[in-house]
Amino acid sequence: MIAKSLDLYNFRNYHKIHLDLHPKKNIIIGNNGTGKTNILESIVMIADTRSFRADDDQDLILKTEDTARIDLKVDDDLYRMIITNSGKTLFINNTTIKRSSDFIGKVNAVLFKPDDLEIFTRGPRYRRRILDLEIGKMSKKYLEALLTYSRLLKDKNALLKEDVINDIYLKALEERMILPIKILIEEREELIKYIDQNISRYYESLTDQKEDIRIIYKRSCEADEEKIKDMIDNDHRRDLFYHYTVSGPHKEDITFMFHGSDVTNYASQGQKRLVMLSFKLAIVEYIIKKTNEKPILLLDDILSELDIENKERLLKILPKDIQTIITATDIQNIKLDSEYRLFRLEKRRNTSDQREE
Ligand SMILES: Nc1ncnc2c1ncn2[C@@H]1O[C@H](COP(=O)(O)OP(=O)(O)O)[C@@H](O)[C@H]1O
Ligand SMILES: [Mg+2]
The missing domain is CATH 1.20.1050.90 (RecF/RecN/SMC, N-terminal domain)
Known part of the structure; x- marks a missing residue:
């Protein structure tokens, strides 16, 4: 499966952000605290309907706002989650999905993160x-x-x-x-x-x-x-x-x-x-x-922890044609082939902006 685009509204530190994703490799670069993990977290919310780090969904809503929204377009379908202080609502192509078991697993993402240890x-x-x-x-x-x-x-x-x-x-x-x-x-x-x-x-x-x-x-x-x-x-x-x-x-x-x-x-x-x-x-x-489907791979800051050799081997052995989204603080430690899109996050007061290169 290929995620085509991600739109966040009042999610975590983002007031509004739109990412057009590359079908193969996406690299998100930014200093600490610019919201790299937040982006991966929003994709995991759509995949698993719950966060890997927030105990309370309210923490996902931008401070001072009361409703957050995640729109993830995967293949030809639009997956949406709306989070308010009374809970979250799920949609596929604008139809409300009542049971989370009818939503979980439609989008499959696997997250690699440092604290997996x-x-x-x-x-x-x-x-x-x-x-x-x-x-x-x-x-x-x-x-x-x-x-x-x-x-x-x-x-x-x-x-x-x-x-x-x-x-x-x-x-x-x-x-x-x-x-x-x-x-x-x-x-x-x-x-x-x-x-x-x-x-x-x-x-x-x-x-x-x-x-x-x-x-x-x-x-x-x-x-x-x-x-x-x-x-x-x-x-x-x-x-x-x-x-x-x-x-x-x-x-x-x-x-x-x-x-x-x-x-x-x-x-x-x-x-x-x-x-x-x-x-x-x-x-x-x-x-x-x-499932006969390739999940989306989310690699959060893990390349920085590996030796150069392990890093290169990891990128090489990932299944072919699998879509990956990689976050890092700098690009130096990532060896790139030609097929990728780079996003740079920059901190502006309480929210982050994104520049595509
Ligand atoms: N609900 C929220 N409202 C506003 N900012 C938030 C919210 N939740 C987290 N943040 C901010 O998001 C930033 C952390 O984002 P994160 O994605 O973990 O950064 P990193 O780029 O280091 O992975 C912090 O600056 C934090 O204050
Ligand atoms: Mg992070």
Whole structure:
């Protein structure tokens, strides 16, 4: 998929900005604080319907204004999000889209950002969120299973906290959980297996070094209805004791291994960065395989962190004809071929202007 143009109104530090995007490479140059990440964030809002850094959507609206708008034209369709203090509204070609699951995944973008390394340091919840986000964009079935499971889990945990527990209701909730659990485990397993089989190859193309890298799925159960039922039954007493559902997809995790040791404690910072990039590149390849569409790649400030060699290799191994938007503080560290468009952001009081070269 190709994003043709982006228009922002009162989004973050932009009062109004229009970018005509190049189908291949777009480079956004600007000093710190000029709004480079804000541009990528607006595209992620359209892709995922939520931000990777704002906890509150209100932060996305230009201070002193009350409504922000993002218009992203992708192929022949116009995707629009309007953010006000009472929430956000989604549109495709001027038609309101009520359910976010009908919007998520229509535009697929993969963001590479410096703090992606948090995947190694933060807790399991963070890693599950990444899995859910990536798979959810490719599979509506997964997204719906996730919504159903979360709702049932919430009801079950609330029930487990009551003084007198209605066993029939509890059993009914558990029964309805089986199918969504199966879907979640199945699809997580498929993605993780694919990454596991390909991550070392990407690492090698980035570094020219052969390393044994694995990603391990710590699943709660096999993706089999009988086994899931057994897991639920076996945990029944512990659930009652802890007043909480002790196992299931909401407890799963992934671990990255580098020559048999946990990457978190074993690999250097530079190696972690390359493992992370290899992980993302494997996801991009998986998305292309599953959806038959090339996602838009957003590279936020990551080139500045790589050695010249890794940088050049990264730009070289990106899938062919994939649209990329790269941000950087200066252009010196980017080797350019002929097909690109350059945008320079300049700070003017509280908003930024953009100059196209
Ligand atoms: N809601 C908002 N209203 C006005 N300015 C904002 C808002 N949110 C963020 N900003 C400004 O955006 C700038 C940061 O933009 P960012 O895209 O992170 O910059 P960078 O170019 O370093 O990536 C900061 O100057 C910040 O004050
Ligand atoms: Mg930034």
